Each structure stands twice: as C-alpha cells, then as structure tokens.
Amino acid sequence: MSKTIKIRAQEKGGVVTVKALMTHPMETGTRKDSKTGKLVPAHFIQEVTCEHGGNTVLTALWSGGVSKNPYLSFKFSGGKNGDPIKLSWVDNQGESDSIEATIK
Amino acid sequence: MKTSMKRRVFLKGSVASGALGVAVGAGLLTPQAVLAAWPKAAFEAKKVPEAINAFMGSETTEASDKIEIKAPDIAENGAVVPITVSTDMAAESIAVIAENNPSPLAAAFEMGPGAQGYVSTRSEGGRPALRQPQGRQGDHRRLRRLIGYLRTPRRQPLKH
Numbered sequence: 001m002s003k004t005i006k007i008r009a010q011e012k013g014g015v016v017t018v019k020a021l022m023t024h025p026m027e028t029g030t031r032k033d034s035k036t037g038k039l040v041p042a043h044f045i046q047e048v049t050c051e052h053g054g055n056t057v058l059t060a061l062w063s064g065g066v067s068k069n070p071y072l073s074f075k076f077s078g079g080k081n082g083d084p085i086k087l088s089w090v091d092n093q094g095e096s097d098s099i100e101a102t103i104k
Numbered sequence: 105m106k107t108s109m110k111r112r113v114f115l116k117g118s119v120a121s122g123a124l125g126v127a128v129g130a131g132l133l134t135p136q137a138v139l140a141a142w143p144k145a146a147f148e149a150k151k152v153p154e155a156i157n158a159f160m161g162s163e164t165t166e167a168s169d170k171i172e173i174k175a176p177d178i179a180e181n182g183a184v185v186p187i188t189v190s191t192d193m194a195a196e197s198i199a200v201i202a203e204n205n206p207s208p209l210a211a212a213f214e215m216g217p218g219a220q221g222y223v224s225t226r227s228e229g230g231r232p233a234l235r236q237p238q239g240r241q242g243d244h245r246r247l248r249r250l251i252g253y254l255r256t257p258r259r260q261p262l263k264h
Contacts, residue, residue, distance in 0.1 A: 065210030073224035
C-alpha cells in the first residue's frame with residue numbers, strides 16, 4: 001500500500017476517469033528557507049506514469065511549477081470495471097512510489 | 105503500432121537540438137527510453153518560446169477554440185492554481201505553461217493509447233499571467249493550438 005498516493009478510478013460509459021493525489025513537497029529550488037536564508041534544494045516529481053492493460057495511458061512530466069501535494073486527473077477509454085491500473089511517480093532525487101488500484 | 109511509435113519519436117527527436125536527437129538517429133536509445141526521458145531543456149527554458157520549442161519542436165502556435173481551459177481568473181492562492189485542459193482533438197501531448205514563472209513550462213503530458221484529451225492538475229505561480237495550453241496531434245501535420253489570456257485584475261481577455 002502506497003503511503004504517498006491516493007487514487008480513484010471510475011468507469012462511466014467506457015471512459016475511465018482517474019483522479020490521483022500525491023504527497024510531495026514539490027520544491028522548485030528557488031525558494032529560500034525563511035530561517036536559514038538558504039535556498040531549499042529542488043525536489044519535485046519529474047514523471048508520473050499510469051499503466052492499464054500493458055499500455056502507458058498517460059505520462060505526466062512535471063517540474064517545480066506543479067503545486068505541492070500534486071493532484072492529477074485524466075481520462076482514458078478502453079478500461080473496464082474491475083481492471084487493474086497502476087500509477088507511479090519518480091522524483092528528481094530518485095525517490096519513487098507506485099500504487100495499484102482497480103477501476104470501479 | 106510499433107513503427108508508428110518509432111516514427112513519432114524520431115520526428116520529435118530529430119527536431120530536438122543536441123545529443124539526444126543524434127542518439128535516436130543512431131539507434132543508441134530505445135524509443136521507450138526516449139519517451140521516458142524528462143525533457144530537461146524544455147523545463148529549464150526561461151522564455152515561453154524556448155520552452156515550447158524544446159518540448160514541441162517548434163515555437164509556432166495557433167489559436168484554437170477547440171481547447172478548453174478551466175482556471176481561475178485570479179488565483180486565490182498563487183501556490184495552488186487548479187487548471188484543467190480539455191479538448192476533443194486527439195491530442196498527442198498537452199503542455200501547461202505559466203508565462204511569468206522563472207521556468208515557464210510547468211507540466212507536460214504525453215497521451216498514450218486511449219487517453220482522452222483531458223488533464224487536470226494544480227500548478228503554482230506567484231503571478232500567473234498567460235496560460236497557454238497546447239494540444240498536439242499527428243506526425244507531420246501537427247496542429248499546434250494556443251489559447252491564452254491575461255490574468256489582470258480587470259479580467260481582460262488578451263488573446264483567444
């Protein structure tokens with residue numbers, strides 16, 4: 001069970017809507033720490049991929065320009081109720097996480 | 105399927121500057137690896153045309169009423185600006201650009217098989233001004249579309 005991703009995938013009329021919420025600081029690298037006055041190093045999710053039935057249905061490429069604890073929603077066709085989907089992210093410091101869910 | 109994927113990647117790679125395009129041509133990288141590569145140059149570009157060029161392979165854009173953007177006129181909180189881009193066109197990729205950010209390209213989405221022209225996310229920008237989502241489709245006949253509007257206190261649309 002993933003600690004950083006919450007996901008929900010719902011099928012309606014052949015189109016699956018995926019909504020995912022990730023927990024991540026998404027530091028741009030340009031923000032200064034208010035206490036130390038030093039730049040906070042960049043730390044953001046670079047890539048989010050979603051797989052369904054062996055296909056990568058969406059690849060999101062992100063920068064620090066995406067908000068903290070990012071939200072992502074997208075739609076794809078061809079998914080059925082009960083199908084497994086997998087969503088994973090990789091950040092610029094090499095950390096990663098993934099989650100598997102079933103379409104409802 | 106496989107050949108068309110390769111072709112698309114090559115077209116993209118061939119217009120990208122530098123070593124990556126060359127590597128693709130020489131077959132040093134698999135198409136998957138190229139697709140998975142994070143377009144560093146595009147994200148590090150400081151100007152909107154540079155970012156678009158690095159990501160899309162050309163900076164020419166075209167206004168379109170077929171792309172719908174949902175975003176607040178004035179962001180309540182500059183750190184969290186919800187933005188939704190949707191289109192009926194078979195988009196190959198969608199880029200979200202915040203013109204006033206130090207690095208304008210905030211997010212880019214590569215649509216896989218079956219993906220609908222719809223993405224929703226939250227971007228950040230201290231002074232989000234011009235938002236230019238772009239849809240791209242086809243190989244050579246790539247249609248580049250653009251809708252932008254200026255976020256001013258007076259809520260004046262700038263470009264459509």
